[in-house]
Amino acid sequence: MTLTPAKLDELKETARHLRIDVLKMLTLAGSGHTGGSLSAVDIITALYFHKMRHDPQNPRWDERDRFILSKGHGGPALYAALSKAGYFDRRHLWQLRQAGGILQGHPFSRSTPGLECTSGSLGQGLSIANGIALACKLTKKSCQIYVLLGDGEIQEGQVWEAAMSAAHHKLDNICAIVDNNGLQIDGSVDGIKSLNPIAPRWRAFGWETREIDGHDLKQIIQALDPADKVKGKPQMIVAHTIKGKGVSFMEGKVGYHGVAPTREELKRALPELGASIEAESLL
Amino acid sequence: MEMKATRDAFGEALRELGREKRKVVVLSGDLEDSTRAEYFKKEFPERFFNLGIAEQDILGTAVGLSLDGLIPFACSFAVFLTNRAYGILRISICYNKRNVKVIGSHAGLTVGEDGATAQCLEDFAITRVLPNIIVLSPVDAVETKKAAKAIAELCGPVYMRLGRGPYPVITKESDPFIIGKANLMREGDDVALIATGLMVSEALKAAKILSDEGISSRVINIHTIKPIDEETIIDAAKETGAIVTAEEHQIHGGLGSAVAEVLVKNEPVPMEMVAVQDTFGESGAPEELLRKYHLKAVDIVNAAKDVIKRKRG
Ligand SMILES: Cc1ncc(C[n+]2csc(CCOP(=O)(O)OP(=O)(O)O)c2C)c(N)n1
Numbered sequence: 001m002t003l004t005p006a007k008l009d010e011l012k013e014t015a016r017h018l019r020i021d022v023l024k025m026l027t028l029a030g031s032g033h034t035g036g037s038l039s040a041v042d043i044i045t046a047l048y049f050h051k052m053r054h055d056p057q058n059p060r061w062d063e064r065d066r067f068i069l070s071k072g073h074g075g076p077a078l079y080a081a082l083s084k085a086g087y088f089d090r091r092h093l094w095q096l097r098q099a100g101g102i103l104q105g106h107p108f109s110r111s112t113p114g115l116e117c118t119s120g121s122l123g124q125g126l127s128i129a130n131g132i133a134l135a136c137k138l139t140k141k142s143c144q145i146y147v148l149l150g151d152g153e154i155q156e157g158q159v160w161e162a163a164m165s166a167a168h169h170k171l172d173n174i175c176a177i178v179d180n181n182g183l184q185i186d187g188s189v190d191g192i193k194s195l196n197p198i199a200p201r202w203r204a205f206g207w208e209t210r211e212i213d214g215h216d217l218k219q220i221i222q223a224l225d226p227a228d229k230v231k232g233k234p235q236m237i238v239a240h241t242i243k244g245k246g247v248s249f250m251e252g253k254v255g256y257h258g259v260a261p262t263r264e265e266l267k268r269a270l271p272e273l274g275a276s277i278e279a280e281s282l283l
Numbered sequence: 284m285e286m287k288a289t290r291d292a293f294g295e296a297l298r299e300l301g302r303e304k305r306k307v308v309v310l311s312g313d314l315e316d317s318t319r320a321e322y323f324k325k326e327f328p329e330r331f332f333n334l335g336i337a338e339q340d341i342l343g344t345a346v347g348l349s350l351d352g353l354i355p356f357a358c359s360f361a362v363f364l365t366n367r368a369y370g371i372l373r374i375s376i377c378y379n380k381r382n383v384k385v386i387g388s389h390a391g392l393t394v395g396e397d398g399a400t401a402q403c404l405e406d407f408a409i410t411r412v413l414p415n416i417i418v419l420s421p422v423d424a425v426e427t428k429k430a431a432k433a434i435a436e437l438c439g440p441v442y443m444r445l446g447r448g449p450y451p452v453i454t455k456e457s458d459p460f461i462i463g464k465a466n467l468m469r470e471g472d473d474v475a476l477i478a479t480g481l482m483v484s485e486a487l488k489a490a491k492i493l494s495d496e497g498i499s500s501r502v503i504n505i506h507t508i509k510p511i512d513e514e515t516i517i518d519a520a521k522e523t524g525a526i527v528t529a530e531e532h533q534i535h536g537g538l539g540s541a542v543a544e545v546l547v548k549n550e551p552v553p554m555e556m557v558a559v560q561d562t563f564g565e566s567g568a569p570e571e572l573l574r575k576y577h578l579k580a581v582d583i584v585n586a587a588k589d590v591i592k593r594k595r596g
Pocket of ligand 1: 036071121184185314
């Protein structure tokens with residue numbers, strides 16, 4: 001799919017709207033993961049609104065591309081995208097984390113239309129993606145499987161077990177993306193247990209790698225395109241991102257990992273995203 | 284009534300243990316704040332290891348530290364330590380009888396809004412099935428401190444469950460705490476309410492409601508799920524003839540099952556189990572979830588009335 005300037009502008013608008021929704025959902029929920037949701041918005045936008053073949057009217061369509069949010073705590077960004085794409089009504093967004101709602105604190109695939117898999121215990125998504133990729137190969141489906149991991153998450157040993165499996169089985173239908181925002185809960189990834197340099201490690205494990213600015217939609221889309229073309233190897237995109245991206249006082253702040261904005265903070269944040277509390281009638 | 288989270292009390296006890304025992308070391312996995320392991324870290328940074336999000340690595344490293352004579356406490360969420368690293372718990376810790384203390388916080392439905400992935404409801408079942416391990420579930424902050432001290436004294440694998448939210452403080456500094464010995468919280472002889480953790484306070488509330496209706500109930504606090512206090516359970520069955528268990532855990536494999544195993548073998552009497560009914564939890568406020576999943580005093584009252592109807596002779 002070609003990326004016209006008009007399409008690029010449209011994607012930027014979509015990302016802006018998703019960020020607004022993420023902030024509103026989290027504020028209403030009163031708890032949840034703000035920083036890591038915001039850092040993933042542009043990647044998720046590029047996937048759901050440009051790159052992936054999927055059909056919200058037919059969520060289980062056999063030939064669809066798949067997206068696995070391995071860093072499950074980033075669920076709000078995905079929920080906002082799924083709703084905007086048409087998988088479920090927007091009103092569900094405002095019931096995030098509430099009993100009886102369809103949007104769990106961490107993604108639960110059986111409760112939310114369009115979700116491929118349950119996540120929340122970090123480190124498991126790549127193995128699941130590998131299984132789907134193997135199945136697609138066996139049944140000769142041409143689907144792409146995208147997986148989004150946190151940079152802290154790849155401290156989880158199982159990720160590297162899965163990295164070896166994907167390379168061994170030549171899973172070139174896998175495209176993993178690391179949301180490399182440099183932070184986890186207790187501090188910086190480099191301070192706790194550094195994974196740098198990330199890309200050479202994945203190369204050493206047999207992966208094709210690329211490094212991009214994870215907030216530049218053009219770069220994201222360009223990087224995703226060759227994912228279809230590299231043969232015989234899984235692909236890893238190291239996307240350099242900023243935790244809390246889009247809200248100046250949250251950007252790069254470790255304290256906004258697992259904390260929802262207060263109403264006061266929301267009031268300050270919305271204008272930065274071109275919205276206002278008055279326009280957001282729900283609040 | 285004073286309220287305090289058992290994880291807070293544990294953090295304080297761990298810091299005291301750090302002062303008392305130079306061999307105590309602490310491992311955590313990017314959850315040092317939530318588990319309160321950071322209280323220890325602040326005073327003893329050189330004996331503290333944050334191994335990142337890698338529960339398998341954490342328990343494996345703890346095993347290595349214990350091999351060298353140290354007393355490692357591995358602290359994370361109950362769900363991650365018992366579920367994610369189960370293979371290491373089974374073989375390297377239990378089979379190997381290593382002196383590793385596995386401390387699982389944020390257990391049960393009362394984790395609340397984080398939802399089912401974080402709500403550990405099967406830890407009793409999957410830990411107590413392992414040979415060589417001691418499984419603890421303290422009732423409140425005061426008892427948690429005693430438990431933390433007691434497990435540091437003994438050599439061998441321990442799993443201890445802690446909660447996220449504040450629990451009512453219902454025991455005193457002077458109450459005895461002996462691993463494997465249940466505590467009697469209230470006398471009574473029409474029915475025995477056998478509970479653990481947060482559910483002990485609900486059982487006490489239930490006992491009050493029952494007594495207003497002329498039913499006398501005994502309340503027993505099981506802080507040690509394994510080895511379970513058979514004698515106290517058998518005596519309760521003999522003297523009351525009807526048992527209700529209550530736990531913030533799945534109905535299968537937990538306290539209810541452990542009590543049933545004792546009764547079936549020794550003193551079969553009618554029994555009811557108050558627990559999560561073989562289903563996963565969901566996001567919601569802790570209180571709301573306890574109500575929705577029938578873990579409140581009123582549920583214990585109903586179970587008690589049902590079981591009394593089934594009493595023999
Ligand atoms: C197995 C497991 N261990 C611990 C946690 C608790 N936890 C939730 S988010 C998080 C930090 C994740 O950091 P990163 O992967 O870098 O995500 P991001 O910064 O993008 O939010 C941790 C430790 C978890 N969800 N799963």
